[in-house]
Amino acid sequence: MYRFLLKKLNPPLAKVLVSLWYAFLIILIILLSVYVDKADFLYLHL
Amino acid sequence: MHISSSPYLSPYVIFILVLLVCISWVFPKKIAMSGVMVLSIAFLGYYATDSLLILLTLSVASYLIPRQYSFKTQSILVIILIVSGVLVVYKIATTVHASKYIMPLGLSFYSFRIIHYVFEGYKQKLPKHTFRDYLTYLFFLPTFIVGPIHRFQPFYDDLKKRDIKNLNISYGLERILYGYAKIIIIAAYLIEIKFLDYIQHIKTTNHYLYIYLSPFAYWFNLYFQFSGYSDIAIGFSRLMGFKIMENFNYPFLAKNISEFWQRWHISLSTWIKDYVYIPLVSLTRKPFLSILVSLVIFGLWHEFSFNYIVWGMYHALGIAIWHKFQYIKVKYMAIDRLASTKIFYLFSVLLTLHFVVFSFKIRTLFLQLLHLNY
Structure with a gap:
């Protein structure tokens, strides 16, 4: 992902965007795993 | 604990995989992968003792018997018959009496790896290696339960040459993240909940569209789950310094x-x-x-x-x-x-x-x- 962004953007901006993308995915995985009742793997028993 | 259907959704499997990654880099290089192999076997022994006994027996037999007879055709055929026989017996037993018998953990993948190994031995294409290397290959936990059915030769090359590289770490972590994204966001949420809800909703109003869309839900769910598991397996392998073959290509x-x-x-x-x-x-x-x-x-x-x-x-x-x-x-x-x-x-x-x-x-x-x- 980072290498793909590097082709289009400068390195600092690419780093920020890729970090935001990973953070977005991680948050979405955590929230949805709780919603779909598959959060055991994160040790979340909410 | 049931770990065979969705291993990467079990906190125990994730914990042990993270531990294995740490061991593979923290321990001295000469014994690191042996430590990984011993811990993997111990983990399997704890959760599936019967499976481990069967798999260990097959491992010893498939290593010793062909060597005893210099990889001659008959010895290879005997191993293939034994391994495929065990697989077929379990496949039939679990199909006919699903409630009575449980498939040994990872047997479908494990037996195909053994057959590949003896075939390559027969073709004299195996590099010089030890029984410890063979066990490390067979009991490699990231790919043990749901594949991919990776090959011995590239695994052995990585075993001897593996090194910590930033690129491997970032690539491995990214693949693991994408694997979970496929399983949780796409398969479990978008398909199993949203898409299936929609299909159930149109069941009474538009029955033909319901019949048309149902198989799509099944196949897309299967694809995203399975390729998600493969991504996680490839990601954890990469974190340990192993390049495992891809399982899906769109x-x-x-x-x-x-x-x-x-x-x-x-x-x-x-x-x-x-x-x-x-x-x-x-x-x-x-x-x-x-x-x-x-x-x-x-x-x-x-x-x-x-x-x-x-x-x-x-x-x-x-x-x-x-x-x-x-x-x-x-x-x-x-x-x-x-x-x-x-x-x-x-x-x-x-x-x-x-x-x-x-x-x-x-x-x-x-x-x-x-x-x-x-």
């Missing part, structure tokens, strides 16, 4: 059924090509018969039932028709020109997608027509 974008099988479950389809199709073609000189047998074995690997024999035959028929079409294309220039247009390309992708997605429905209809109890 299979639903394949433009014919032959290409589909080169993009779907690649580690299994290449295994079947190397150890079933090519030997059969060499022996019989009958490509279609070899394709038929290969795809029936592909089906039986999933479940040992008549259903999957018919399913394999259906796909073999698809490949035969596609081959026939290739001959027609060469014969008639007009068809060849039409086949190279963009519209035909799109049509081919859609046709292949529908051929695959409706394979179970068509198989069921076929069995109903024959009045067979499926």
Whole structure:
């Protein structure tokens, strides 16, 4: 992902965007795993 | 704890995998992977003692017996018969008495790795290695439960040359993240909840659309779950310094059924090509018969039932028709020109997608027509 962004953007901006993308995915995985009742793997028993 | 159906959703499996990654880099290089192997075996022994006993017996037999007889044909055949016999017995037992018997953990993948190993030994293509290397390969936990069915030679190369690289770490973590994104966001949420809700909603209002969309939900869910597991397995392997073969390459974008099988479950389809199709073609000189047998074995690997024999035959028929079409294309220039247009390309992708997605429905209809109890 980072290498793909590097082709289009400068390195600092690419780093920020890729970090935001990973953070977005991680948050979405955590929230949805709780919603779909598959959060055991994160040790979340909410 | 049940870890066979969705291993990467078990906190215990994740914990042990993270621990294995740490051990593989923290321990001295000479003993690190042995530590990984011992811990993997201990973990399996704790959660599935019966499975471990069967797998260890098969490992010892497949290492010692061929060596005792210098990898002669008979010794290879004995090992293949024993390993495939154990697999077939368990496949039948778990199909007929699903509630009574449980498949040993990872046996389907494990037995195919052993057959690959002895075949390569027979062809004298195995690098010089020890029993410890062999066990490290067979009990490599990231790929142990749900594949891919990776090969011994590249694994051994990585075992000897592996090194910590930033790129490996970032690539591995990214693949693990994408794997979980596929399993949780796409498969579990978008397909299992949103898409299935929509399908249930239209069941009464538009029954034909419901019948049409249901197989798509099944296949897309299967694809995103399975490729998600493969991503996680590849990611954890990369974190330990191993490059494991890919298992999927956008299979639903394949433009014919032959290409589909080169993009779907690649580690299994290449295994079947190397150890079933090519030997059969060499022996019989009958490509279609070899394709038929290969795809029936592909089906039986999933479940040992008549259903999957018919399913394999259906796909073999698809490949035969596609081959026939290739001959027609060469014969008639007009068809060849039409086949190279963009519209035909799109049509081919859609046709292949529908051929695959409706394979179970068509198989069921076929069995109903024959009045067979499926």
